[in-house]
Amino acid sequence: MTQIFLASTLYGAMTVTAAIDAGRFGPRGLRRRILLVSNNAAIPELVDPLDAAPGFDTIAGRYDEIISWNEEIAPLHPSGWMPRTEDLVVWERFLRGRWNLGEPGAEPLELAVETIAAGPARALTSIFSDALITVYAEGLMSYGPTREGLPDGVGTRITRLLHLDLVPGLTPMLLSEHGVAPETIPDEAFVDVLDKMSGALSPLLGSVGELENPALIVGQYLAALEILTAQEEDELHVAMLRGVVARGHTTVLFKPHPASPVRATEHLTAEAVRLGAELLVIDQPVPAESWCAKVRPSLIVGSFSTALVTARHFYGIPAATVGTRNLLKVIAPYQNSNRVPVTIVDATLPHLAEDGTLSEPVLDDVAALTALLTAVGYAMRAAFLPDRRKEAEAWLAEHGTGPLSRYFKKRRLSSLGLPGGLPPAAARKATLLSAALPGGSRRRRLATLAATRLPGSPLRPAGEDD
Numbered sequence: 001m002t003q004i005f006l007a008s009t010l011y012g013a014m015t016v017t018a019a020i021d022a023g024r025f026g027p028r029g030l031r032r033r034i035l036l037v038s039n040n041a042a043i044p045e046l047v048d049p050l051d052a053a054p055g056f057d058t059i060a061g062r063y064d065e066i067i068s069w070n071e072e073i074a075p076l077h078p079s080g081w082m083p084r085t086e087d088l089v090v091w092e093r094f095l096r097g098r099w100n101l102g103e104p105g106a107e108p109l110e111l112a113v114e115t116i117a118a119g120p121a122r123a124l125t126s127i128f129s130d131a132l133i134t135v136y137a138e139g140l141m142s143y144g145p146t147r148e149g150l151p152d153g154v155g156t157r158i159t160r161l162l163h164l165d166l167v168p169g170l171t172p173m174l175l176s177e178h179g180v181a182p183e184t185i186p187d188e189a190f191v192d193v194l195d196k197m198s199g200a201l202s203p204l205l206g207s208v209g210e211l212e213n214p215a216l217i218v219g220q221y222l223a224a225l226e227i228l229t230a231q232e233e234d235e236l237h238v239a240m241l242r243g244v245v246a247r248g249h250t251t252v253l254f255k256p257h258p259a260s261p262v263r264a265t266e267h268l269t270a271e272a273v274r275l276g277a278e279l280l281v282i283d284q285p286v287p288a289e290s291w292c293a294k295v296r297p298s299l300i301v302g303s304f305s306t307a308l309v310t311a312r313h314f315y316g317i318p319a320a321t322v323g324t325r326n327l328l329k330v331i332a333p334y335q336n337s338n339r340v341p342v343t344i345v346d347a348t349l350p351h352l353a354e355d356g357t358l359s360e361p362v363l364d365d366v367a368a369l370t371a372l373l374t375a376v377g378y379a380m381r382a383a384f385l386p387d388r389r390k391e392a393e394a395w396l397a398e399h400g401t402g403p404l405s406r407y408f409k410k411r412r413l414s415s416l417g418l419p420g421g422l423p424p425a426a427a428r429k430a431t432l433l434s435a436a437l438p439g440g441s442r443r444r445r446l447a448t449l450a451a452t453r454l455p456g457s458p459l460r461p462a463g464e465d466d
Contacts, residue, residue: 001108015138144340145381169366215249245358
């Protein structure tokens with residue numbers, strides 16, 4: 001049989017390689033394995049593909065061939081392209097010929113893809129309509145609901161969800177509406193892949209020398225996702241720096257996200273000089289986890305990066321978060337899939353303040369976290385998870401007006417008829433105002449939010465936030 005593994009990030013390629021090493025895809029035997037690499041950067045021509053990344057050679061040997069998805073569909077972009085229904089047969093015939101797959105049904109075909117609800121996985125699984133599908137998830141989004149509905153027939157061909165056990169005891173919600181069973185990838189398999197890659201990267205990792213009591217800040221590309229402005233993201237990184245320096249870390253490593261612009265470090269560098277700290281900006285294309293394996297920082301700080309929980313789970317490195325409470329307010333729409341990682345990190349990691357103090361995690365019990373995420377997941381995708389409504393109602397009836405209410409939007413709860421929403425009169429007025437405003441949904445949300453903030457507004461219930 002032929003197995004095609006689709007990967008768009010080095011972390012994802014490492015994850016699915018660990019699954020192969022753990023025997024999750026059977027013995028090599030007569031299996032032909034193709035690694036299909038996809039460069040999903042906004043401008044792929046300006047970013048090296050993952051198979052050109054340092055250390056990639058340590059995982060390449062598990063595959064018989066490595067093919068670029070970008071080259072196969074050029075000049076189309078992997079993230080946004082989806083073939084028309086009437087073109088699916090043509091594309092299948094074309095790719096089967098290109099990749100020597102034979103005629104449909106001639107031999108078994110298995111696809112292993114990430115982010116099933118979006119491109120390029122959405123396109124690939126639709127083109128090969130007779131292939132069985134394994135979804136592998138390398139991050140925290142697997143603990144949330146499926147982002148969007150799947151194309152016809154795709155959901156019935158998904159046999160399992162492979163995931164790293166980043167939050168032990170927490171069961172993924174992804175694809176649960178299709179009855180897909182989750183399976184964990186053994187920790188030791190992933191650590192072995194990571195250690196071997198880190199060993200191959202020794203010349204790069206060793207460039208920083210020996211560090212005493214270092215802290216590691218991991219950046220994200222929140223401005224690129226339009227969650228924050230570029231200035232707000234800069235200020236977020238500065239707040240992280242002030243917090244770690246206040247805790248006594250005079251050597252700080254900053255690992256920007258590969259998609260972040262160069263200017264993202266300028267403000268941070270200036271602040272480090274002012275604070276008298278040594279800032280080392282890591283610009284090598286090396287996963288943050290490899291730096292953790294080599295440097296073993298005393299503290300890793302970020303917003304809601306998967307690297308925070310990965311470092312804590314696999315290496316026991318203390319992790320802290322900054323800015324998630326604001327992100328819970330500004331991420332839109334409510335069903336944005338980033339909401340689940342933000343919720344998990346906000347609830348389970350200590351928050352680092354600029355004065356260096358660390359607050360206690362909101363939740364330290366996996367059962368409580370499961371109940372919270374069930375309610376959040378239902379509020380995000382109620383149509384996908386109708387059987388979770390009673391659990392969500394029960395949780396919100398108990399916690400919907402307390403400190404944990406920050407994980408929900410009152411208008412969202414009102415629209416679903418869930419406890420904790422706006423009073424009926426205010427909800428009706430908010431809906432009417434939103435519907436009457438011209439322009440896109442973002443403009444309506446901003447205008448409605450502004451209206452609810454006006455003193456004396458009929459849309460602003462006393463003492464309540466939206």
